[in-house]
Amino acid sequence: MQHFTIIQALCRAAIADASPAARKQIERLRDAIAKDGDPKQAAAITSILTAAERTRELSPSRIERSRAPIAGEALTRSTPVPVDRETAAALADIIFPADIQPTAPLFNPTVSEAVGTIIEEWAHFDALAEIDIRPSKTCLIYGAPGTGKTRLALWIAQELDLPVVLVKLDGLVSSFLGTTARNIGNLFAFANRYRCILLLDEFDAIAKVRDDPQEVGEIKRVVNALLQNLDVRRDVGFTIGITNHPKLLDPAVWRRFEVQLEIPKPDFEMRKAIAAHFAPPVQAPDAHLRLISWFTEGATGAEIESLVRSYKKATAIREGDRRGLLDTLRQFATLNAARVQSERRALLFDDTSNLFRAMRDDPDLGFSMTDIGEIAGRDKSTVSRQIGRAARVDEGEVQHG
Ligand SMILES: Nc1ncnc2c1ncn2[C@@H]1O[C@H](COP(=O)(O)OP(=O)(O)OP(=O)(O)O)[C@@H](O)[C@H]1O
Ligand SMILES: [Mg+2]
Numbered sequence: 243m244q245h246f247t248i249i250q251a252l253c254r255a256a257i258a259d260a261s262p263a264a265r266k267q268i269e270r271l272r273d274a275i276a277k278d279g280d281p282k283q284a285a286a287i288t289s290i291l292t293a294a295e296r297t298r299e300l301s302p303s304r305i306e307r308s309r310a311p312i313a314g315e316a317l318t319r320s321t322p323v324p325v326d327r328e329t330a331a332a333l334a335d336i337i338f339p340a341d342i343q344p345t346a347p348l349f350n351p352t353v354s355e356a357v358g359t360i361i362e363e364w365a366h367f368d369a370l371a372e373i374d375i376r377p378s379k380t381c382l383i384y385g386a387p388g389t390g391k392t393r394l395a396l397w398i399a400q401e402l403d404l405p406v407v408l409v410k411l412d413g414l415v416s417s418f419l420g421t422t423a424r425n426i427g428n429l430f431a432f433a434n435r436y437r438c439i440l441l442l443d444e445f446d447a448i449a450k451v452r453d454d455p456q457e458v459g460e461i462k463r464v465v466n467a468l469l470q471n472l473d474v475r476r477d478v479g480f481t482i483g484i485t486n487h488p489k490l491l492d493p494a495v496w497r498r499f500e501v502q503l504e505i506p507k508p509d510f511e512m513r514k515a516i517a518a519h520f521a522p523p524v525q526a527p528d529a530h531l532r533l534i535s536w537f538t539e540g541a542t543g544a545e546i547e548s549l550v551r552s553y554k555k556a557t558a559i560r561e562g563d564r565r566g567l568l569d570t571l572r573q574f575a576t577l578n579a580a581r582v583q584s585e586r587r588a589l590l591f592d593d594t595s596n597l598f599r600a601m602r603d604d605p606d607l608g609f610s611m612t613d614i615g616e617i618a619g620r621d622k623s624t625v626s627r628q629i630g631r632a633a634r635v636d637e638g639e640v641q642h643g
Contacts, residue, residue: 243275246283253287257294262341265291295319311367312479314437317405321436324428328421331413333429336438342400347390347543348515349505356503357394361401364480378500380472380481382445384488385505388544392443394505395482399439404480407438411447420460423467430471434478445483446490465492472498507542510535510606516543520550524557529613530567536607537571537590541581549574567617568594594618595632598625 243249253271256264268291276284295318317336324333349357363370363377370377383391399406407429414425426448433440442448448468472495475481483499485491496502508516514535518526534553538546552573556566572590575582589597598618601609611622618625 243278243280243283246286250286250290253290254294257290265294311364312404312437314479315435317407317436317438323407324425324432326413326421326425329413332410333413333425334410334432335408337396337399337406337408339400339403339405342396342406343393344400345519346397347393348508348512348519349390349394350509350512353503353505356501357398360501361398364402379476379479380483380499381501381503382483382485382488382496382499383503383505384485386507386542387486388542389505389507390543391484391505395439395441395443395484398482399441402439402480404437404439406441407433407436408441408443411444415447420463423464426464426467426471430475433481434475438479440475440479440481442481442483444485446485446487465495469494469498507540508546510539513538513541513546516546517550520547521554524554526550526553527616529609529616532607532609532613533567533571533601533617536604537575537582537586539583539586541578545578545581568597593632595628599629599632602629 249271253268257268268287272284272287272291275287317338319336319338321336323336325331326333346354360378360381367377383395385391396406409429414429415422430440448464472481476498488496514531517531517534517538521531530553534546534549538549541549549570553567553570556570560566568590575587575590579587589600598614601607601614601617602611607613611626614625615622
Protein backbone atom coordinates (compact mmCIF):
# COMPACT_ATOMS: atom_id res chain seq x y z
CA MET A 243 0.00 0.00 0.00
CA GLN A 244 1.22 3.48 -0.89
CA HIS A 245 2.07 5.88 1.93
CA PHE A 246 1.85 3.12 4.52
CA THR A 247 4.25 4.84 6.92
CA ILE A 248 1.95 7.87 7.02
CA ILE A 249 -1.03 5.58 7.63
CA GLN A 250 0.85 3.94 10.50
CA ALA A 251 1.67 7.33 12.03
CA LEU A 252 -1.97 8.37 11.70
CA CYS A 253 -3.08 5.18 13.48
CA ARG A 254 -0.65 5.81 16.33
CA ALA A 255 -1.87 9.38 16.72
CA ALA A 256 -5.51 8.33 16.61
CA ILE A 257 -5.21 5.59 19.20
CA ALA A 258 -3.30 7.77 21.67
CA ASP A 259 -6.50 9.21 23.13
CA ALA A 260 -7.94 5.71 23.61
CA SER A 261 -11.27 6.47 21.96
CA PRO A 262 -13.21 3.27 21.20
CA ALA A 263 -14.39 4.72 17.88
CA ALA A 264 -10.81 5.33 16.70
CA ARG A 265 -9.84 1.84 17.80
CA LYS A 266 -12.69 0.31 15.88
CA GLN A 267 -11.77 2.14 12.66
CA ILE A 268 -8.14 1.06 12.99
CA GLU A 269 -9.28 -2.53 13.44
CA ARG A 270 -11.40 -2.13 10.30
CA LEU A 271 -8.40 -0.81 8.40
CA ARG A 272 -6.29 -3.74 9.61
CA ASP A 273 -8.95 -6.26 8.49
CA ALA A 274 -9.30 -4.57 5.10
CA ILE A 275 -5.52 -4.67 4.55
CA ALA A 276 -5.43 -8.34 5.57
CA LYS A 277 -8.25 -9.07 3.13
CA ASP A 278 -6.30 -7.35 0.36
CA GLY A 279 -3.57 -9.90 0.98
CA ASP A 280 -0.94 -7.88 2.83
CA PRO A 281 -0.32 -9.81 6.07
CA LYS A 282 2.86 -7.88 6.94
CA GLN A 283 1.16 -4.51 6.95
CA ALA A 284 -1.87 -5.96 8.76
CA ALA A 285 0.48 -7.29 11.46
CA ALA A 286 2.10 -3.85 11.78
CA ILE A 287 -1.32 -2.33 12.49
CA THR A 288 -2.10 -5.12 14.98
CA SER A 289 1.08 -4.29 16.87
CA ILE A 290 0.04 -0.62 17.10
CA LEU A 291 -3.26 -1.80 18.59
CA THR A 292 -1.67 -4.12 21.15
CA ALA A 293 0.97 -1.56 22.14
CA ALA A 294 -1.79 0.96 22.80
CA GLU A 295 -3.63 -1.63 24.87
CA ARG A 296 -0.58 -2.25 27.02
CA THR A 297 0.17 1.41 27.66
CA ARG A 298 -3.47 2.00 28.48
CA GLU A 299 -3.44 -0.74 31.09
CA LEU A 300 -0.30 0.57 32.71
CA SER A 301 -0.83 4.26 32.19
CA PRO A 302 -0.40 6.05 35.55
CA SER A 303 -3.03 8.62 34.65
CA ARG A 304 -5.62 5.87 34.54
CA ILE A 305 -4.54 4.52 37.90
CA GLU A 306 -4.78 8.04 39.32
CA ARG A 307 -8.17 8.55 37.77
CA SER A 308 -9.43 5.38 39.37
CA ARG A 309 -11.50 6.52 42.30
CA ALA A 310 -12.90 3.28 43.68
CA PRO A 311 -10.54 1.59 46.11
CA ILE A 312 -11.58 -1.97 45.34
CA ALA A 313 -9.00 -4.69 45.81
CA GLY A 314 -8.21 -7.41 43.29
CA GLU A 315 -6.23 -8.29 40.20
CA ALA A 316 -6.62 -6.11 37.13
CA LEU A 317 -8.86 -7.46 34.38
CA THR A 318 -7.41 -7.24 30.88
CA ARG A 319 -8.89 -7.92 27.50
CA SER A 320 -7.16 -11.28 27.47
CA THR A 321 -8.42 -12.49 30.88
CA PRO A 322 -10.36 -15.72 30.22
CA VAL A 323 -13.95 -15.60 31.51
CA PRO A 324 -15.56 -18.65 33.16
CA VAL A 325 -17.76 -20.82 30.94
CA ASP A 326 -20.63 -23.26 31.41
CA ARG A 327 -19.08 -26.72 31.46
CA GLU A 328 -21.97 -28.34 29.57
CA THR A 329 -22.35 -25.86 26.71
CA ALA A 330 -19.03 -23.96 26.83
CA ALA A 331 -21.06 -20.71 26.73
CA ALA A 332 -19.35 -17.75 28.43
CA LEU A 333 -20.93 -16.84 31.76
CA ALA A 334 -20.02 -13.16 31.50
CA ASP A 335 -18.96 -10.36 29.21
CA ILE A 336 -16.28 -7.93 30.34
CA ILE A 337 -16.93 -4.30 29.52
CA PHE A 338 -14.08 -1.83 30.02
CA PRO A 339 -14.65 1.81 31.05
CA ALA A 340 -13.12 3.04 27.78
CA ASP A 341 -15.87 1.23 25.86
CA ILE A 342 -18.72 2.81 27.81
CA GLN A 343 -20.61 5.84 26.52
CA PRO A 344 -19.20 8.76 28.52
CA THR A 345 -22.44 10.74 28.84
CA ALA A 346 -24.73 10.29 31.82
CA PRO A 347 -28.26 9.02 31.22
CA LEU A 348 -30.91 11.61 32.05
CA PHE A 349 -33.08 11.19 35.13
CA ASN A 350 -35.18 13.43 37.31
CA PRO A 351 -33.27 15.31 40.04
CA THR A 352 -34.18 12.85 42.83
CA VAL A 353 -32.80 9.85 40.95
CA SER A 354 -29.75 11.78 39.74
CA GLU A 355 -28.96 12.87 43.29
CA ALA A 356 -29.29 9.31 44.59
CA VAL A 357 -26.91 8.08 41.89
CA GLY A 358 -24.56 10.96 42.64
CA THR A 359 -24.50 9.90 46.30
CA ILE A 360 -23.46 6.34 45.44
CA ILE A 361 -20.59 7.64 43.32
CA GLU A 362 -19.58 10.29 45.88
CA GLU A 363 -19.39 7.70 48.63
CA TRP A 364 -16.84 5.78 46.62
CA ALA A 365 -14.94 8.94 45.79
CA HIS A 366 -14.64 9.70 49.53
CA PHE A 367 -13.90 6.15 50.56
CA ASP A 368 -10.99 7.15 52.82
CA ALA A 369 -12.88 9.90 54.65
CA LEU A 370 -15.73 7.48 55.29
CA ALA A 371 -13.35 4.72 56.41
CA GLU A 372 -12.04 7.06 59.13
CA ILE A 373 -15.46 7.11 60.72
CA ASP A 374 -15.81 3.38 60.10
CA ILE A 375 -18.39 3.67 57.36
CA ARG A 376 -18.15 1.91 54.03
CA PRO A 377 -19.88 2.92 50.80
CA SER A 378 -22.89 0.90 49.66
CA LYS A 379 -21.56 -2.19 47.96
CA THR A 380 -24.82 -3.65 46.70
CA CYS A 381 -27.34 -1.79 44.62
CA LEU A 382 -30.57 -3.04 43.08
CA ILE A 383 -31.89 -0.96 40.18
CA TYR A 384 -35.47 -1.64 39.12
CA GLY A 385 -38.04 -0.10 36.78
CA ALA A 386 -39.92 -0.56 33.51
CA PRO A 387 -38.09 -1.90 30.42
CA GLY A 388 -36.28 0.80 28.46
CA THR A 389 -35.96 3.33 31.31
CA GLY A 390 -32.16 3.35 31.09
CA LYS A 391 -31.24 0.92 33.89
CA THR A 392 -28.46 -0.93 32.07
CA ARG A 393 -27.09 2.31 30.72
CA LEU A 394 -27.08 3.76 34.24
CA ALA A 395 -25.18 0.79 35.70
CA LEU A 396 -22.56 1.02 32.96
CA TRP A 397 -22.23 4.75 33.48
CA ILE A 398 -21.61 4.26 37.22
CA ALA A 399 -18.82 1.84 36.29
CA GLN A 400 -17.37 4.41 33.94
CA GLU A 401 -17.45 7.10 36.60
CA LEU A 402 -15.66 4.80 39.05
CA ASP A 403 -13.27 3.70 36.30
CA LEU A 404 -13.98 0.02 36.96
CA PRO A 405 -14.52 -2.72 34.38
CA VAL A 406 -17.87 -4.49 34.47
CA VAL A 407 -18.35 -8.24 34.70
CA LEU A 408 -21.74 -8.45 32.99
CA VAL A 409 -23.43 -11.74 33.75
CA LYS A 410 -24.96 -13.48 30.79
CA LEU A 411 -27.98 -15.17 32.30
CA ASP A 412 -28.71 -17.32 29.29
CA GLY A 413 -25.34 -18.95 29.89
CA LEU A 414 -25.67 -18.98 33.65
CA VAL A 415 -29.13 -20.52 34.00
CA SER A 416 -28.41 -23.94 32.63
CA SER A 417 -31.06 -26.53 31.84
CA PHE A 418 -29.47 -28.51 34.68
CA LEU A 419 -30.10 -26.76 37.94
CA GLY A 420 -27.09 -28.44 39.54
CA THR A 421 -24.97 -26.82 36.87
CA THR A 422 -26.68 -23.46 37.47
CA ALA A 423 -25.63 -23.47 41.13
CA ARG A 424 -22.08 -24.35 40.13
CA ASN A 425 -22.05 -21.62 37.47
CA ILE A 426 -23.15 -19.07 40.05
CA GLY A 427 -20.27 -20.16 42.31
CA ASN A 428 -17.72 -19.95 39.49
CA LEU A 429 -18.95 -16.59 38.37
CA PHE A 430 -18.81 -15.00 41.82
CA ALA A 431 -15.37 -16.50 42.42
CA PHE A 432 -14.23 -14.86 39.19
CA ALA A 433 -15.75 -11.47 40.08
CA ASN A 434 -14.25 -11.61 43.60
CA ARG A 435 -10.81 -12.25 42.23
CA TYR A 436 -10.69 -9.14 40.03
CA ARG A 437 -11.20 -5.40 40.53
CA CYS A 438 -14.59 -4.91 38.92
CA ILE A 439 -18.26 -4.21 39.28
CA LEU A 440 -20.37 -7.35 39.12
CA LEU A 441 -23.47 -6.55 37.10
CA LEU A 442 -26.36 -9.01 37.42
CA ASP A 443 -28.57 -7.72 34.60
CA GLU A 444 -32.08 -9.11 34.18
CA PHE A 445 -31.60 -10.59 37.56
CA ASP A 446 -35.18 -11.89 37.77
CA ALA A 447 -34.26 -14.72 35.38
CA ILE A 448 -32.59 -16.47 38.30
CA ALA A 449 -35.68 -15.91 40.41
CA LYS A 450 -37.88 -17.27 37.63
CA VAL A 451 -36.41 -20.76 37.81
CA ARG A 452 -38.21 -20.99 41.12
CA ASP A 453 -41.53 -21.30 39.30
CA ASP A 454 -40.82 -24.85 38.16
CA PRO A 455 -42.83 -27.02 40.61
CA GLN A 456 -40.93 -30.22 39.84
CA GLU A 457 -37.59 -28.94 40.91
CA VAL A 458 -38.32 -27.46 44.32
CA GLY A 459 -35.29 -28.93 46.08
CA GLU A 460 -32.88 -28.06 43.30
CA ILE A 461 -34.28 -24.57 42.98
CA LYS A 462 -33.72 -23.97 46.66
CA ARG A 463 -30.12 -24.90 46.06
CA VAL A 464 -29.81 -22.32 43.28
CA VAL A 465 -31.34 -19.54 45.39
CA ASN A 466 -29.18 -20.56 48.34
CA ALA A 467 -26.09 -20.49 46.17
CA LEU A 468 -27.03 -17.00 45.12
CA LEU A 469 -27.66 -15.81 48.69
CA GLN A 470 -24.43 -17.26 50.01
CA ASN A 471 -22.44 -15.77 47.16
CA LEU A 472 -24.05 -12.36 47.59
CA ASP A 473 -23.16 -12.46 51.30
CA VAL A 474 -19.51 -13.26 50.62
CA ARG A 475 -19.31 -10.70 47.84
CA ARG A 476 -20.59 -7.92 50.08
CA ASP A 477 -17.22 -7.72 51.82
CA VAL A 478 -15.24 -7.93 48.61
CA GLY A 479 -16.60 -5.79 45.80
CA PHE A 480 -19.33 -3.73 44.27
CA THR A 481 -22.42 -5.52 42.91
CA ILE A 482 -25.31 -4.08 40.93
CA GLY A 483 -28.48 -6.08 40.27
CA ILE A 484 -31.04 -4.98 37.66
CA THR A 485 -34.61 -6.19 37.25
CA ASN A 486 -37.84 -5.28 35.48
CA HIS A 487 -39.83 -7.49 37.82
CA PRO A 488 -38.85 -6.73 41.41
CA LYS A 489 -41.82 -8.77 42.62
CA LEU A 490 -40.34 -11.96 41.17
CA LEU A 491 -37.28 -11.68 43.36
CA ASP A 492 -37.12 -13.79 46.46
CA PRO A 493 -37.53 -11.46 49.47
CA ALA A 494 -34.31 -12.85 50.90
CA VAL A 495 -32.47 -11.82 47.71
CA TRP A 496 -34.15 -8.42 47.79
CA ARG A 497 -32.97 -7.82 51.36
CA ARG A 498 -29.36 -8.46 50.36
CA PHE A 499 -29.23 -5.12 48.50
CA GLU A 500 -28.35 -2.08 50.61
CA VAL A 501 -29.54 0.41 47.98
CA GLN A 502 -32.80 -0.17 46.11
CA LEU A 503 -33.16 2.39 43.38
CA GLU A 504 -36.37 2.68 41.40
CA ILE A 505 -36.11 4.30 37.98
CA PRO A 506 -39.42 5.99 37.12
CA LYS A 507 -40.67 6.82 33.65
CA PRO A 508 -39.57 10.32 32.58
CA ASP A 509 -41.83 13.35 33.18
CA PHE A 510 -42.48 16.14 30.62
CA GLU A 511 -39.20 17.99 31.22
CA MET A 512 -37.14 14.79 31.25
CA ARG A 513 -38.77 13.54 28.06
CA LYS A 514 -37.88 16.82 26.42
CA ALA A 515 -34.31 16.58 27.74
CA ILE A 516 -34.00 12.99 26.47
CA ALA A 517 -35.29 14.04 23.04
CA ALA A 518 -32.76 16.91 23.01
CA HIS A 519 -30.01 14.47 24.05
CA PHE A 520 -30.61 12.18 21.09
CA ALA A 521 -31.32 14.89 18.48
CA PRO A 522 -27.77 15.99 17.49
CA PRO A 523 -26.40 16.41 14.91
CA VAL A 524 -29.90 17.44 13.82
CA GLN A 525 -30.78 20.83 15.30
CA ALA A 526 -34.29 20.34 16.59
CA PRO A 527 -36.23 23.54 17.35
CA ASP A 528 -37.47 23.81 20.93
CA ALA A 529 -41.07 23.61 19.69
CA HIS A 530 -40.33 20.21 18.13
CA LEU A 531 -38.81 18.90 21.34
CA ARG A 532 -41.78 20.09 23.36
CA LEU A 533 -44.24 18.46 20.97
CA ILE A 534 -42.30 15.19 21.09
CA SER A 535 -42.40 15.32 24.87
CA TRP A 536 -46.13 16.03 24.84
CA PHE A 537 -46.92 13.05 22.64
CA THR A 538 -44.70 10.64 24.53
CA GLU A 539 -46.36 10.95 27.91
CA GLY A 540 -45.95 7.56 29.62
CA ALA A 541 -43.19 6.50 27.20
CA THR A 542 -39.70 5.40 28.26
CA GLY A 543 -36.31 6.80 27.27
CA ALA A 544 -35.83 3.92 24.83
CA GLU A 545 -39.10 4.75 23.06
CA ILE A 546 -38.23 8.44 22.85
CA GLU A 547 -34.79 7.52 21.49
CA SER A 548 -36.40 5.45 18.75
CA LEU A 549 -38.90 8.21 17.90
CA VAL A 550 -36.10 10.78 17.67
CA ARG A 551 -34.20 8.41 15.39
CA SER A 552 -37.17 8.33 12.97
CA TYR A 553 -37.47 12.11 13.23
CA LYS A 554 -33.79 12.52 12.32
CA LYS A 555 -34.22 10.22 9.35
CA ALA A 556 -37.23 12.18 8.14
CA THR A 557 -35.37 15.49 8.62
CA ALA A 558 -32.35 14.25 6.70
CA ILE A 559 -34.41 12.90 3.81
CA ARG A 560 -36.69 15.90 3.47
CA GLU A 561 -34.27 18.69 4.15
CA GLY A 562 -36.03 21.98 4.74
CA ASP A 563 -39.43 20.33 5.06
CA ARG A 564 -40.38 20.72 8.70
CA ARG A 565 -43.58 18.69 8.35
CA GLY A 566 -41.50 15.55 8.90
CA LEU A 567 -42.23 15.82 12.62
CA LEU A 568 -45.98 15.34 12.32
CA ASP A 569 -45.52 12.33 10.05
CA THR A 570 -43.02 10.85 12.49
CA LEU A 571 -45.42 11.38 15.39
CA ARG A 572 -48.24 9.72 13.44
CA GLN A 573 -46.00 6.78 12.75
CA PHE A 574 -45.07 6.57 16.45
CA ALA A 575 -48.73 6.81 17.48
CA THR A 576 -49.61 3.98 15.09
CA LEU A 577 -46.82 1.71 16.23
CA ASN A 578 -47.33 2.52 19.91
CA ALA A 579 -51.10 2.79 19.83
CA ALA A 580 -51.66 1.81 23.45
CA ARG A 581 -48.93 4.10 24.74
CA VAL A 582 -50.12 7.40 23.31
CA GLN A 583 -52.89 9.10 25.21
CA SER A 584 -56.04 8.50 23.13
CA GLU A 585 -57.19 12.14 22.82
CA ARG A 586 -53.76 13.27 21.67
CA ARG A 587 -53.56 10.35 19.30
CA ALA A 588 -56.92 11.23 17.73
CA LEU A 589 -55.73 14.81 17.21
CA LEU A 590 -52.78 13.65 15.16
CA PHE A 591 -55.08 12.01 12.64
CA ASP A 592 -57.69 14.78 12.73
CA ASP A 593 -57.79 17.86 10.52
CA THR A 594 -54.53 19.75 11.15
CA SER A 595 -56.36 22.95 12.08
CA ASN A 596 -57.89 21.15 15.08
CA LEU A 597 -54.47 19.86 16.03
CA PHE A 598 -53.02 23.37 15.84
CA ARG A 599 -55.83 24.73 17.98
CA ALA A 600 -55.25 22.06 20.63
CA MET A 601 -51.53 22.89 20.62
CA ARG A 602 -52.25 26.56 21.09
CA ASP A 603 -54.66 25.94 23.96
CA ASP A 604 -52.69 23.30 25.87
CA PRO A 605 -51.15 24.81 29.02
CA ASP A 606 -48.26 22.29 29.07
CA LEU A 607 -47.22 23.13 25.54
CA GLY A 608 -47.81 26.88 25.74
CA PHE A 609 -47.34 27.18 21.98
CA SER A 610 -47.29 30.49 20.15
CA MET A 611 -48.41 30.83 16.53
CA THR A 612 -44.73 30.96 15.57
CA ASP A 613 -44.11 27.63 17.35
CA ILE A 614 -47.01 26.04 15.51
CA GLY A 615 -45.78 27.51 12.24
CA GLU A 616 -42.39 25.91 12.95
CA ILE A 617 -44.08 22.53 13.20
CA ALA A 618 -46.50 22.99 10.32
CA GLY A 619 -43.83 24.32 7.99
CA ARG A 620 -46.03 27.39 7.33
CA ASP A 621 -45.86 31.02 8.33
CA LYS A 622 -47.74 32.12 11.39
CA SER A 623 -50.44 34.09 9.57
CA THR A 624 -51.43 30.98 7.58
CA VAL A 625 -51.60 29.01 10.82
CA SER A 626 -53.63 31.72 12.47
CA ARG A 627 -56.09 31.78 9.53
CA GLN A 628 -56.42 28.00 9.70
CA ILE A 629 -57.13 28.04 13.43
CA GLY A 630 -59.65 30.84 12.95
CA ARG A 631 -61.40 28.81 10.30
CA ALA A 632 -61.52 25.74 12.54
CA ALA A 633 -63.04 27.84 15.29
CA ARG A 634 -65.72 29.18 12.95
CA VAL A 635 -66.52 25.64 11.73
CA ASP A 636 -67.14 24.69 15.35
CA GLU A 637 -69.36 27.65 15.89
CA GLY A 638 -71.36 26.70 12.80
CA GLU A 639 -70.55 29.88 10.86
CA VAL A 640 -68.89 27.97 8.01
CA GLN A 641 -70.67 25.14 6.23
CA HIS A 642 -68.91 21.77 6.02
CA GLY A 643 -67.96 20.40 2.60
N1 LIG B 1 -33.14 8.19 31.01
C1 LIG B 1 -32.46 7.95 29.89
N2 LIG B 1 -31.48 8.77 29.49
C2 LIG B 1 -30.81 8.55 28.35
N3 LIG B 1 -31.03 7.48 27.56
C3 LIG B 1 -31.98 6.62 27.90
C4 LIG B 1 -32.75 6.82 29.09
N4 LIG B 1 -33.63 5.80 29.19
C5 LIG B 1 -33.41 5.01 28.14
N5 LIG B 1 -32.43 5.49 27.35
C6 LIG B 1 -31.93 4.89 26.12
O1 LIG B 1 -32.77 3.79 25.82
C7 LIG B 1 -32.05 2.64 25.46
C8 LIG B 1 -32.37 1.50 26.41
O2 LIG B 1 -31.80 1.77 27.67
P1 LIG B 1 -31.39 0.60 28.66
O3 LIG B 1 -30.99 -0.61 27.89
O4 LIG B 1 -30.44 1.14 29.65
O5 LIG B 1 -32.81 0.33 29.33
P2 LIG B 1 -33.17 -0.76 30.43
O6 LIG B 1 -33.93 -0.05 31.49
O7 LIG B 1 -31.96 -1.52 30.83
O8 LIG B 1 -34.16 -1.68 29.60
P3 LIG B 1 -34.47 -3.25 29.80
O9 LIG B 1 -35.18 -3.36 31.11
O10 LIG B 1 -35.35 -3.55 28.64
O11 LIG B 1 -33.15 -3.95 29.78
C9 LIG B 1 -30.58 3.03 25.50
O12 LIG B 1 -30.17 3.28 24.17
C10 LIG B 1 -30.54 4.29 26.32
O13 LIG B 1 -29.55 5.14 25.87
MG1 LIG C 1 -31.40 -3.49 30.55
